[in-house]
Amino acid sequence: MSVHLILKSLLRRKVVTALLLLQLAVTLGLVVNSLLLASAAKELVDQPTGLALEQILTVRVKPTSASMRVEPALSEVINRQLAAIRLIPGVEAAEYANQTPLRQGGSSSNLFETDRQDQSNIDAVPYYNTGSQIFQVLGTRLIAGRQLTELDKGTQNIVLTEKLAKQLFAEQNPVGKSTNQGTVVGVVSDFYSQRYATDQSYGAINFMPMARAEMGYQLMVRVAAGQSEAVRQQLTDVIRNAEPEMDIDTVMRMDENRDEVFRSEIGLATLLAVLSGLMLLVAMISAYSHAHFHALQMQKEVGIKRALGASKARVLLDVLSESWLTTAIGAGFGILVCYGLNISLAKVISIPAVPVWLPLLTLVLLLLCVTLATWYPARIATRISPATATKTL
Template sequence: MSFKLLFKSLLRRKLVVALLLIQLAVTLALIVNSILLALHARELVNRETGLDLENTLMVSLKPTSPALGKEPALSDLMERQLAALRALPGVEAAAYANQAPLVQGGSNSTVEDLDDPQHVRIDVVPVSVASVDIIKALNLKLIEGQLPDALDPLIDFSVVDIKTLDISTRGAVVTESVAKRLYGDQSAIGRVTTNGRIVAVVSDFTSQLSMENVNYQLFNIDHMYPGAVSYILFVRTQAGMADKVKSQLADTLRAADSNIDIFFVRSLAEQRDELYSRQSGLAVLLTTLGALMLLVAMVSAYSNAFFHALKQRQEIGMKRAIGASQNLILRELFSEAWLTTGIGCVLGVFASLGLNKLLASVLTIPEVPFWLPSITVGMMIVCVTLATWYPAKVATNISPASAAKSL
């Protein structure tokens, strides 16, 4: 059967065919992007983070008393909390920071070399204020330099103007990615940046997903900013002790000082799962919708083929009467189904690209690879073929005699 005759046949059922084409296009777009999201979510969850996820715990909290949010009371509170945590059996290190790793966004700053303004500048780098043991608590590896063994001197900002502060007196620890981006193969130790003098370079770890490089991170080993809304306490445990230590954290911290609000206690593994829950949840939702749409498309293809065969009963009977074989009738009906599916899938490829752009504006999702629509198109053709088979088989059994009776 020629394409011209196939198109004429489709044009006789404009509304039905148009609805089926829209259905096929939307189905393909949903399936392509749900598969893409599922693959991306799996890749993110399994990606190496550079952190000891199972044996590192984090507690988000803040003091409830305004007096505890001021110095020196704040530093005293945090030292008492860290001392209580380090005393727990199974705890290897404890530290504080003003923000957690494995997050979508947070506190960031521009970092550049003040000694060489013409050098590379990184516009967005996560910057955290942290205590001395933060590197040990996160189980990071020292690449070069020497980790600070004490906090920088406490600054009284009621007396010191931050604009006149000598930034070279403040120590900074950066990840390897930051050091290589700024200085290439040269040593970063001793270089003065807009966020302090680099005293150590540590191994990369996943900091913020919104960054150009998720492994960028700079730590200022310093006192927590007074009046901070909340802060994070990190606790690294011995292998296999995380659950036991986790169950004691809230009570231990309240015993050190009851004037605190604890927002959550979780492991870094749970933090990672929370970070990617949006992608995973949306992948499940789109997969479910895609499966339902595929089922509906199969039912529609079945109904379309079945009622088309009934309407063409006389025409099929006449073809049989002039010698058309059952295989020829079968090929004609399948050809119509395949042509409709092909057109719907072409529209679906464009729809999948549009949906991908829309999703990319609200979450992280890769671009559609060329092979994914091809596989999805093949799957849809198989499904439509299966849905069309029974109506087509029934149509081939129409006899010339039954066609004559309808005259």
């Protein structure tokens, strides 16, 4: 059947055809953007963090007594808790901190070299008030200088992550440099710090005691491989035994923190994936219904073709050709829909731009689904007997 005849046939069923084209266009636009979001979410989740995600446990705790949220009682409580945690079998290191890595946001400040503020100022650098075992907990590597020790507690000595040090001091040796946050004594390997920092791998670490803990503080625990669940089950009781007057949040592995950070992207990608699957299913049902109804209507026409010598393969191809052309036209409008939807989503979330090849790949997927849905009605059309069909003439 020629394209002209197929178009005339479609125009005879304007409303049904228009609805089918609209459905195919929306399906293509939704599937394309779902695939983009799923890909972006996977890249976020799979990106290197510099952390042993399954070996680090985190929990936020908060003293219920106001007197224990300030020094010197606060340090006494933290030290008791850490001492108890470090005795748990399977624990390799434990430390407190004002915040944990791999979060949406947290404590941050600007950082600049003392005598080059205008040239070196960096905004939103996460800073960690913590203790001497933090490097063992995080598993960072020493790049330059030295790590902080207990002798640095309460001093203005700081350690920077590698990328931050390079941004601040370029090719100069950062060790011994003076900043508004303190003197740099060392540089450690990068780790994923805060999502909305100037750079996600920036971090400045010092041993300044926490003056207050009105919002609580974080306890981070490094465990041996395969011991995270065993330690997790004991952690809450151990913390509470060390100090009963304590609010304790849910103990989370670092990979669970990561999933929490990217929850909106993962959730939206999952939702759109489900909707895309449903849209493809509905498109297949619509294509089946459209082809089946049309096959029943064109029995007389098929009978004439068969009587004139048309083969079953030719009849099958004619029915499928109409479905293919409808899908191609719907996909043409769908390309506009997918770009429009992509622009709208980009205003509220992070989503990649639509590559040229993806709508084409989705078109192939749509054609496959429509072909599968149309195959049975097309086979019905091929079974029409010329003798039976021509009795209506």
